[in-house]
Amino acid sequence: LAKTTQPISMDSYEGQEVNITCSHNNIATNDYITWYQQFPSQGPRFIIQGYKTKVTNEVASLFIPADRKSSTLSLPRVSLSDTAVYYCLVHNYGQNFVFGPGTRLSVLP
Amino acid sequence: GAVVSQHPSWVICKSGTSVKIECRSLDFQATTMFWYRQFPKQSLMLMATSNEGSKATYEQGVEKDKFLINHASLTLSTLTVTSAHPEDSSFYICSARDRGAEGKLFFGSGTQLSVL
Numbered sequence: 001l002a003k004t005t006q007p008i009s010m011d012s013y014e015g016q017e018v019n020i021t022c023s024h025n026n027i028a029t030n031d032y033i034t035w036y037q038q039f040p041s042q043g044p045r046f047i048i049q050g051y052k053t054k055v056t057n058e059v060a061s062l063f064i065p066a067d068r069k070s071s072t073l074s075l076p077r078v079s080l081s082d083t084a085v086y087y088c089l090v091h092n093y094g095q096n097f098v099f100g101p102g103t104r105l106s107v108l109p
Numbered sequence: 110g111a112v113v114s115q116h117p118s119w120v121i122c123k124s125g126t127s128v129k130i131e132c133r134s135l136d137f138q139a140t141t142m143f144w145y146r147q148f149p150k151q152s153l154m155l156m157a158t159s160n161e162g163s164k165a166t167y168e169q170g171v172e173k174d175k176f177l178i179n180h181a182s183l184t185l186s187t188l189t190v191t192s193a194h195p196e197d198s199s200f201y202i203c204s205a206r207d208r209g210a211e212g213k214l215f216f217g218s219g220t221q222l223s224v225l
Contacts, residue, residue, distance in 0.1 A: 034213065043115070043202045043216035044153070087152070097143060097204070097214050099153040 004088045009104040018075040020103050022088030025069050030092040033064060033071045038085045038102070047086075048073065083107045111137045111207045115217025122193055123225055130188045130220045132203030138183040139205035143214070144176070147200045159186045193224045 005023040012018045024033070032051055036044035048055055050062040050071070061074040075082060087102040112135040122128050132142060140161050145153040157167045157178050165178035175197075177189040186205075190197055202219040206212055 032212070036216075041200065041219065041221065043113075043204070043219045046213060046215060049213055091212070091214075096155055096158055098155055099145075101152050 004100045006103045020073045024090045034089045035073045036087045078107045111215045113215045113217045119221040121223045128190045132186045134184045134205040137207045141206045142186040143204045145202045195224045198224045
């Protein structure tokens with residue numbers, strides 16, 4: 001399983017763009033990159049998944065460089081309600097989903 | 110997105126009793142479901158992988174006789190905490206993999222178990 005490394009915590013202010021980078025140096029050819037958001041006492045919520053280049057949906061963008069050894073989750077114009085823990089996972093179809101410690105994002109007014 | 114329903118949301122039980130937690134995929138078939146445990150301020154810890162129609166695969170250190178997992182259909186998996194003790198108090202979360210969505214994993218809302 002590809003191990004991931006991401007910052008333990010980040011602070012931001014409302015209205016700013018937040019970029020959280022995840023390192024996964026030993027990612028395999030068949031691996032996907034998925035990001036989840038978790039609020040206290042709730043299950044993780046799927047944010048975005050990608051394999052290469054850039055993926056964008058209504059809530060976030062995911063940037064993956066050509067070597068795929070890292071990825072960056074971009075949250076545009078964060079609000080207080082975006083305060084949560086964000087997890088980066090690397091996995092392929094047949095593998096278990098193992099969570100790292102995640103990044104605790106605090107959005108300040 | 111796909112919906113995974115988990116019940117109950119919270120349960121309080123006496124020490125020595127058993128508690129069953131249900132996990133259902135509502136709008137997709139899940140051949141594989143996962144069960145996690147999470148302590149306050151910590152990440153999710155994978156307990157076991159549940160495959161429909163076969164025995165669950167437990168992670169190292171997880172007692173299979175303590176945490177019974179049944180995955181009898183493509184939409185339902187259950188976790189039974191047998192003879193629960195206070196140290197089993199935790200937040201339990203199930204998830205299901207949607208084969209039709211590039212194997213994306215969707216999570217239930219979690220169950221807070223408190224053993225008195």
